[in-house]
Amino acid sequence: QKEVEQDPGPLSVPEGAIVSLNCTYSNSAFQYFMWYRQYSRKGPELLMYTYSSGNKEDGRFTAQVDKSSKYISLFIRDSQPSDSATYLCAMKNTNAGKSTFGDGTTLTVKP
Amino acid sequence: GAVVSQHPSRVICKSGTSVKIECRSLDFQATTMFWYRQFPKKSLMLMATSNEGSKATYEQGVEKDKFLINHASLTLSTLTVTSAHPEDSSFYICSARRSGGGPTYEQYFGPGTRLTVT
Numbered sequence A: 001q002k003e004v005e006q007d008p009g010p011l012s013v014p015e016g017a018i019v020s021l022n023c024t025y026s027n028s029a030f031q032y033f034m035w036y037r038q039y040s041r042k043g044p045e046l047l048m049y050t051y052s053s054g055n056k057e058d059g060r061f062t063a064q065v066d067k068s069s070k071y072i073s074l075f076i077r078d079s080q081p082s083d084s085a086t087y088l089c090a091m092k093n094t095n096a097g098k099s100t101f102g103d104g105t106t107l108t109v110k111p
Numbered sequence B: 001g002a003v004v005s006q007h008p009s010r011v012i013c014k015s016g017t018s019v020k021i022e023c024r025s026l027d028f029q030a031t032t033m034f035w036y037r038q039f040p041k042k043s044l045m046l047m048a049t050s051n052e053g054s055k056a057t058y059e060q061g062v063e064k065d066k067f068l069i070n071h072a073s074l075t076l077s078t079l080t081v082t083s084a085h086p087e088d089s090s091f092y093i094c095s096a097r098r099s100g101g102g103p104t105y106e107q108y109f110g111p112g113t114r115l116t117v118t
Helices: none
Strands: A004-006 A011-014 A019-025 A032-038 A045-051 A054-058 A061-066 A071-076 A085-092 A105-110 B004-007 B010-013 B019-025 B030-038 B044-051 B067-073 B076-081 B090-098 B107-109 B113-117
Touching (some): A004 A085, A011 A019, A019 A085, A032 A061, A045 A054, A045 A061, A045 B107, B004 B090, B010 B019, B019 B090, B019 B113, B030 B067, B030 B076, B076 B090
Parallel strands (some): B010 B113
Antiparallel strands (some): A019 A071, A032 A045, A032 A085, A054 A061, B004 B019, B019 B076, B030 B044, B090 B107
């Protein structure tokens, strides 16, 4: 069993929709949770970085961590065609530790 | 910002030759750099972690004699794929971590290098 499982998608939504991207994990030692966005043929770009449980909002993006359920989510409000990309969740035990990545969810937002 | 560059962005080489990929942190010092490999529709596979001035730590299953990593300065790490074979064809991505806490301690990725071995 993988340490991090991510909904594989692909996901296709109309412009303006609310998007929910999800990951589950098995390692209870994970404390730091990240979401990356990766456009085709490009390197990943850090979107959100959260520590422990709770919500964090940044513009149209909200990251949610539920450590009791070992479940994290990224919500995108008012989705735009420019949000079309692959989204990767990642998590790690310590701030200095190496990250474990999900396989990514490919999102397409149609105009 | 936190910009990481990679060079070249794309390289085609013949089987048996060696290829060097450079990773540079342009506006910050990176004590730690990571090298990943990514297959189509798959996630990032960590190959090795390198700290400036010391030997890289390779992940299990990664041949250290085939994938040579050098991290000679705080802004430059190189990955050399020696005696490349077609199965080494992949997207290689580096990332760099700068010192500090919080989000700034997170990894910043380069744009990747597409290697094709013919």
